[in-house]
Structures are given as C-alpha cells and as structure tokens.
Amino acid sequence: MIKAKNNNSKYMAKITYEDKIFINKNENIADINKVNDVDLNEIKEVVNENDDNIGDLSTLNTTDKSNIINAINSLLPVTLFEGTGDTSITLNDNLANYKRIKIYYYQTAYHDTSYSSVEVYEPDGKNVELSFVMGVSDNSGLYANNRCYLLNGTNVTKTDGYNARFYNSASNWAIADAIRISKIIGYKN
Numbered sequence: 001m002i003k004a005k006n007n008n009s010k011y012m013a014k015i016t017y018e019d020k021i022f023i024n025k026n027e028n029i030a031d032i033n034k035v036n037d038v039d040l041n042e043i044k045e046v047v048n049e050n051d052d053n054i055g056d057l058s059t060l061n062t063t064d065k066s067n068i069i070n071a072i073n074s075l076l077p078v079t080l081f082e083g084t085g086d087t088s089i090t091l092n093d094n095l096a097n098y099k100r101i102k103i104y105y106y107q108t109a110y111h112d113t114s115y116s117s118v119e120v121y122e123p124d125g126k127n128v129e130l131s132f133v134m135g136v137s138d139n140s141g142l143y144a145n146n147r148c149y150l151l152n153g154t155n156v157t158k159t160d161g162y163n164a165r166f167y168n169s170a171s172n173w174a175i176a177d178a179i180r181i182s183k184i185i186g187y188k189n
Contacts, residue, residue, distance in 0.1 A: 014051050015044040062189055077102075078186045085181030087158040094153050095124035098186035107132045107145045107178045115182075123151045127159065130179050142166045147179040156181065 020037035057065045064070040080091040080101065095101065101123045106115045120128050131146040147161040163178045 014048050017044070019044070064188075074188045078188070079183065080186045081156070081181070081184040083182070085156065085184075089156040089181060089184070091154045091156065091184065093186065095151055095186070096153070098123060098188055100187045101151075102185045102187075103128065103130065103181060104183040104185075105130045105147075105179055105181045108180065120151065124153065126151050130181070132179070145178045149181075156184070 020040045022037045025036075026034075054068060057068060057071055060071050062071045062074045064074045078093065078098075080093055080095075080098075081089050100119055100121045102117055102119050104115070104117045106113055114132055114134060116130070116132065118128060118130060120126060127148055127150055129146060129148050131144070133142065133144045135142055144162070144164045144166070146163075148159045150157050150159050161179065
C-alpha cells in the first residue's frame with residue numbers, strides 16, 4: 001500500500017507495505033524475467049528515502065508548490081535586465097510577477113565611477129530614486145547625482161534627474177544624466 005501525504009498525486013508518498021519475504025522461488029525462470037522480494041524491498045527503500053529527503057512541498061515558503069523544480073526556481077533570482085540602461089529600459093518579464101527587485105546602478109560624473117544598488121518591494125507601478133552623494137577628490141566640494149524612474153510592467157522609464165556640484169565658494173546645478181542602470185534582478189519570493 002502507498003500512503004499519500006495529501007490528495008495531490010504530484011507529491012512523493014511513502015510505500016508502507018511490510019517488507020516482502022521469499023516464499024517460493026522458481027529456478028526455471030531467470031531473475032531478469034521476474035520480480036523478487038529483494039527487488040520490491042529495494043524499490044520501497046529508495047522511494048521512502050527520497051520522500052524523507054524531499055519532504056512535504058506544501059510546507060515550503062514559495063509561491064509555486066506544484067513540483068520541486070518550480071518550488072526551487074521560484075526562490076532563485078531572475079535577471080530582468082543587464083546592460084547599460086539609460087532613460088528607458090525594457091525588461092524581459094513583467095514586474096507584477098515579482099515580490100521584489102534589486103536595481104544595480106552606477107554614476108560616471110566627475111572622473112570617478114561609483115556603484116550602488118537599491119531594493120524595491122512590490123515594484124510594479126512604483127517610482128524609485130537612484131542617487132549618489134559624494135565628496136570631490138580634491139576636497140573642493142560635493143557632488144550630488146539623482147535619477148527617478150517609473151517601474152511599470154516591463155518598462156523602466158526615467159521621469160526626472162539632476163546633477164549638482166557644490167563648491168566651497170559656489171555651486172553649479174545642472175540637469176544631467178550621470179546615472180546608469182547596469183542590472184535589474186527579480187525575486188518571486
């Protein structure tokens with residue numbers, strides 16, 4: 001008898017019959033052409049060990065529990081974009097399919113390239129700000145870079161941005177595009 005963990009036949013189940021015992025062996029039939037007690041007991045042992053190792057998929061903290069591969073895949077990060085994103089990016093999947101995303105970005109202003117990242121939960125339909133504030137290498141002031149993006153479906157679109165340098169004696173303010181997105185990773189759980 002096979003004892004199922006639940007009514008869903010996709011889950012593993014333990015074999016619960018008593019181990020089989022040799023009773024009557026017909027020497028005229030080759031072993032390759034028959035099933036013996038050893039064969040049935042080995043099958044039972046392997047199935048039950050696999051069931052113990054896999055466990056009950058219904059207890060996983062994943063959205064897709066239909067099978068172990070889907071459950072594992074829903075935990076893995078998905079690359080939605082990789083490259084040099086400027087004012088408009090098209091993702092390879094809809095943001096509505098993800099619980100959170102991580103945006104990796106960099107700035108290229110004023111001779112130094114700096115990198116950062118931001119995480120956005122339930123990203124679809126949200127606005128996100130990517131920014132850098134850093135001191136000038138010669139201690140003459142401070143740089144501030146900012147870009148705002150709308151996250152919508154498969155689109156990431158620049159909505160605003162600025163680039164400013166504040167000197168010890170004056171400041172310089174300008175609209176600039178010093179920030180670039182290099183990668184967006186999605187997490188379904």
